[in-house]
Amino acid sequence: MKYLRLIWVNLARKKIRTALTVGSFAVALFLFGLLIAIRGAMNHGEEAARADRLVVINRASITRMLPISHNERLARIPGVKAVVHATWFGGVYKDERNSFPQYAVDPEGLRAVYPDYLVPEAQWSEFIRDRQGCIAGEVTARRFGWKVGDRIAIKGSYMTGVFEFNLRAIYTGARSDVDTTHFWFNYAYLAERYKGRVGWYVVRLADPGDAERVITTIDEEFANSAWETKTQTEGEFGNYFAKQLGDIELLVLAIGSVVFSTLLLVSGNTMAIALRERTGEIAVLKAVGFRDGQVLRLVLAESLVMAAAGGAVGIVAAKAACASLSGLFPGMVLYLPSGELAVGMVFALGIGLLGAGFPAHAAMRLRVADALGRV
Amino acid sequence: MVNANGAPNGKCLIRARNLDKSYQRGGEQLHVLQGLSLDVDRGGFLAFMGPSGSGKTTLLNLLGGLDVPTSGSISVAGDEITAMGRSQLTAWRARHVGFVFQMYNLIPVLTAYQNVELPLLLTSLGRSGRREHVETALELVGLPDRMNHYPRQLSGGQEQRVAIARAIVADPTLLLCDEPTGDLDRRSADEVMQLLGRLVDEHGKTILMVTHDPRAAERARTTLHLEKGTLVEAGRRAA
Numbered sequence: 001m002k003y004l005r006l007i008w009v010n011l012a013r014k015k016i017r018t019a020l021t022v023g024s025f026a027v028a029l030f031l032f033g034l035l036i037a038i039r040g041a042m043n044h045g046e047e048a049a050r051a052d053r054l055v056v057i058n059r060a061s062i063t064r065m066l067p068i069s070h071n072e073r074l075a076r077i078p079g080v081k082a083v084v085h086a087t088w089f090g091g092v093y094k095d096e097r098n099s100f101p102q103y104a105v106d107p108e109g110l111r112a113v114y115p116d117y118l119v120p121e122a123q124w125s126e127f128i129r130d131r132q133g134c135i136a137g138e139v140t141a142r143r144f145g146w147k148v149g150d151r152i153a154i155k156g157s158y159m160t161g162v163f164e165f166n167l168r169a170i171y172t173g174a175r176s177d178v179d180t181t182h183f184w185f186n187y188a189y190l191a192e193r194y195k196g197r198v199g200w201y202v203v204r205l206a207d208p209g210d211a212e213r214v215i216t217t218i219d220e221e222f223a224n225s226a227w228e229t230k231t232q233t234e235g236e237f238g239n240y241f242a243k244q245l246g247d248i249e250l251l252v253l254a255i256g257s258v259v260f261s262t263l264l265l266v267s268g269n270t271m272a273i274a275l276r277e278r279t280g281e282i283a284v285l286k287a288v289g290f291r292d293g294q295v296l297r298l299v300l301a302e303s304l305v306m307a308a309a310g311g312a313v314g315i316v317a318a319k320a321a322c323a324s325l326s327g328l329f330p331g332m333v334l335y336l337p338s339g340e341l342a343v344g345m346v347f348a349l350g351i352g353l354l355g356a357g358f359p360a361h362a363a364m365r366l367r368v369a370d371a372l373g374r375v
Numbered sequence: 376m377v378n379a380n381g382a383p384n385g386k387c388l389i390r391a392r393n394l395d396k397s398y399q400r401g402g403e404q405l406h407v408l409q410g411l412s413l414d415v416d417r418g419g420f421l422a423f424m425g426p427s428g429s430g431k432t433t434l435l436n437l438l439g440g441l442d443v444p445t446s447g448s449i450s451v452a453g454d455e456i457t458a459m460g461r462s463q464l465t466a467w468r469a470r471h472v473g474f475v476f477q478m479y480n481l482i483p484v485l486t487a488y489q490n491v492e493l494p495l496l497l498t499s500l501g502r503s504g505r506r507e508h509v510e511t512a513l514e515l516v517g518l519p520d521r522m523n524h525y526p527r528q529l530s531g532g533q534e535q536r537v538a539i540a541r542a543i544v545a546d547p548t549l550l551l552c553d554e555p556t557g558d559l560d561r562r563s564a565d566e567v568m569q570l571l572g573r574l575v576d577e578h579g580k581t582i583l584m585v586t587h588d589p590r591a592a593e594r595a596r597t598t599l600h601l602e603k604g605t606l607v608e609a610g611r612r613a614a
Contacts, residue, residue, distance in 0.1 A: 002496050009484040284480045287441060288494040288541070289469020291462055369433075369442040372476065 003294075007301050014274070018306065021270045025310020025348055026317065028263045032344045033318025035252045037334040040177070051208040052081075053113065055237040056201040056218060059228035065197035066227050071106070073221060074201055079214045081206040084109030085198035087187065091154035091163065093144070100140045102154065104187040104194065107133075113204045116174040123148060123169035131189050134165035137180030141170045159193055176335055202234070260351060267355030271303055275359045282363050283371035292364040299360035300353055307352025311345045388548070388581055389415040389438060394447035396433050396604075407433045408444070409604040415583065420575040422595035423585045429601040431585040432553055438583060439472045439551040440464045452548055469497050473542030477554035479534040481526040487513065487537045488522035494545040512540035516570060532563025539570060543580070550574065552584040556591045568594040 011018045056074065058064035065087070074083045089102040107128050110117075119127070119135060126148075127133040136146055146152065150167045165185050173180050187194070205214055211233055218231045275282065282295060290298075315336070322334035396408040407430045415421060423431040436442040437449060440456050443464075448457045456467060473494075481490045491512055495505040513519050516536040526534050535555060542550055552571065556564035572594050574580040584595060592598045600607050 002502075005489065006496075009482075009489075013484045280478075280480060281482050284474075284476075284482065285493070286465065287439075287468070287474050289465055289497045291465045293462075367442070369436040372441075372480075 022310040024266045026313040029311045029314025030317045052205045053234040054203040059230040079210045082112030082204040084113040087199040090157045102183040117171045119171045127168035133168040134185040135169040139180045271356040272359040296364040303352040303356030311348035388417040391449045395445045420596045422592040422598045425601035430604040440468045471548040473547040473550045475552040477557040479538045491540045512544040516540045550582040
């Protein structure tokens with residue numbers, strides 16, 4: 001404790017330099033956090049996927065629809081616990097920039113297949129009752145300031161006209177990684193427009209261990225028909241989308257390596273300059289009896305304080321950025337897992353130690369008589 | 376061998392024998408001290424004089440444990456410091472030696488109080504104990520009202536007095552001063568020398584000082600002259 005003042009005054013003596021170094025750590029951790037969050041969002045489908053859900057799409061392409069009659073046939077397949085169909089709507093709310101994922105769904109199926117979306121019972125009942133009812137995720141509701149009971153007008157994109165919905169419920173996620181940007185409405189409202197077609201099906205299994213068999217059964221059920229299917233686990237389906245955007249892992253690794261390597265050079269250089277300027281003072285400390293190890297620890301502590309402060313600022317900024325960006329991109333859940341944040345912080349502290357390592361070692365080995373002679 | 380008995384009936388505090396110190400500079404071997412032997416009694420006030428490069432500062436560094444001789448031995452108050460390892464020597468220095476440098480070497484971002492407190496951070500003293508010691512030291516050097524001033528807010532003479540307070544605050548056995556008046560005007564230099572004299576006379580400190588200034592050397596009880604790494608002459612004055 002009694003050495004804290006020494007550490008503090010040394011950090012405070014060149015405020016701009018210290019602030020810039022702390023800033024470097026902050027920017028690095030901010031970027032790291034953002035990259036992790038983006039990677040998480042890209043892999044979100046895979047990570048948030050439950051092992052007991054399958055996605056059934058048109059074998060030709062996800063952009064091709066499937067008949068709604070598949071719903072019943074899917075429900076009859078042994079091992080299938082529940083089925084929901086969903087159809088992309090893609091309308092515009094007030095402005096083109098206000099995009100968020102909108103789907104027409106079968107309300108009963110939605111609840112049975114997605115227990116991780118939490119809706120208060122009373123609101124759910126209202127949604128079921130209202131043909132024009134809709135549910136919005138809390139992120140989207142917060143983004144547009146919606147409250148239950150609001151009337152929301154959305155202009156169709158591939159469907160002409162403006163469609164009005166009654167917001168009957170706002171859902172939350174059972175876990176922090178659950179996407180709460182969705183907007184669902186009753187398929188029945190636009191059934192005529194969809195002409196008996198749906199975008200895809202999501203099937204919930206009675207037993208996750210039975211996935212392989214059920215996948216084969218589903219695809220065989222519709223084989224050689226006009227509406228052949230391709231069935232995948234929810235994780236595979238999410239991963240398929242992530243892969244379309246390139247190898248996120250490699251990208252994160254490459255950018256992260258560049259950022260942290262640069263940081264290492266910056267922090268090492270800063271500490272080296274700072275200590276060169278203080279050669280005489282370090283010599284005095286040693287002359288009055290500070291041991292080599294104490295000098296080493298003082299220098300490393302300075303660097304660690306900068307790394308920790310910068311890291312903390314970076315993480316807070318990354319969290320704030322994730323919170324504000326989450327609602328802006330449809331379907332993208334930006335969240336920072338604590339485990340990965342801890343890894344980032346450990347990296348920052350490690351770089352703080354490593355960067356200061358060489359100058360600190362030089363300070364530790366400094367010969368007092370030589371150093372005083374140079375002053 | 377020179378016996379520098381600074382104080383009457385003194386007891387030998389420093390015993391240096393056959394000190395050699397040489398450096399390798401490029402391909403050349405520089406012999407800074409050659410076979411120097413010296414005894415200094417407790418309570419002595421010694422001035423080392425001599426031309427630049429005669430080995431004065433090197434001798435002071437060796438006696439203070441800031442450097443180690445190439446050969447020879449030094450014992451201070453019975454401790455054989457030439458047999459000590461680096462870390463032992465550091466601990467010994469903290470306990471037994473106070474340093475005063477020509478350029479004061481105060482830490483500019485610490486106040487006078489904090490500068491003086493530095494050696495006490497290495498002791499087991501608590502905050503209040505440290506405060507007591509620091510205030511006493513600053514009072515002794517006549518700067519009790521400057522304890523919250525930073526070095527840049529002090530005159531050269533005041534800075535040097537703070538440096539002396541730092542040197543004596545842990546009550547060391549020995550005070551080593553390297554050109555303590557070298558950067559001061561005459562008046563400040565006199566004040567500093569007067570203070571060092573008082574430390575010897577009133578507090579029984581042992582002071583070894585390197586100086587080029589004959590007036591500063593006059594304040595010492597003994598003046599030793601070095602030339603080319605050997606002691607060539609000893610002058611002695613009454614206390």
